[in-house]
Amino acid sequence: MPRSTCRLRWAPWGLMLGTALVVHAEAHANESLINESLIKVLHERSCEGCRLADADLVHADLRDANLRDAKLMRANLGQAQLDGADLRNADLSFTSLRGASLRGADLTGSRLYGTDLRDADLAGATLSPNALEEAHWQGAKGISNGSRSHAALHNAGVEAFQAGHWSEAEQLFSDAIRSNPEEPLSWVARGISRSEQAKDELAAADFRYSAALYQKLGAGAWATKLTSAADSVSKRRFESDAPNEGKGMGGQFLQGAMASLRMLAPIAAKALVPLGLGF
Secondary structure (H helix, E strand, O other): OOOOOHHHHHHHHHHHHHHHHHHHHHHHHHHHHHHHHHHHHHOOOOOOEEEEEOOOOOOOOOOEEEOOOOEEOOOOOOOOOOOOEEEOOEOOOOOOOOOOOOOOOOOOOOOOOOOEEEOOOOOOEEEOOOOOOOOOOOOOOOOOOOOOHHHHHHHHHHHHHOOOOOOHHHHHHHHHHHHOOOOHHHHHHHHHHHHHHOOOHHHHHHHHHHHHHHHHHHHHHHHHHHHHHHHHHHHHHHHHOOOOOOOHHHHHHHHHHHHHOOOOOOOOOOHHHHHHOOO
């Protein structure tokens, strides 16, 4: 076989081998860089702009650490101590901060897409407006006002309601109401949550207030139905010897005055679907 033919046949294999060696070298260099960054952040607690993607920092003590602009995508910081840490503009996409302590930490401008902040302590932490819109924050403590939108709070309340956590749902709907007291749907949702706990007078008050809001919006038919529902809730305790939690108005609404309610906006859909009050 001519030598030129052999060269042509073996050339692709040589190219593939060369490419593999380059990729391996780059991977090794990246791993070395991450290891260097890990050593620096753990010993000096300062690693501004460091590349720490996929790093394992579970239980790490990073109090008052400077992690500004750090690349912490997919890192595991579960139960880490980050009190007072500077995390401004850090990329925390899909990072686990579950159960972490972030008291007084500065997360202004940080990217929290898919970030797990469940059960974290955020007391005194600084967050950008609506920063938690795409994060998981259920069970987190000390969340500052404004870091969650009305929609996020309302929909979280719906999830709690679907799970049968009436008290938690009530609290989340209350937070949603504080965020936007002019949205009648949140008043309706809180009223339903309260009715499931046999808090009849409070539930009736919510329905009456939401009826007034709907009346202001020109939705007189809805206002009438909600007023009727409020009257039904108020009378319930006189018609039952001992109403218990879990034996609330949910089923009665499906068959009674609330059954014909319709949703005003997409945010409403999620709240009313669990109760059978769809489009």
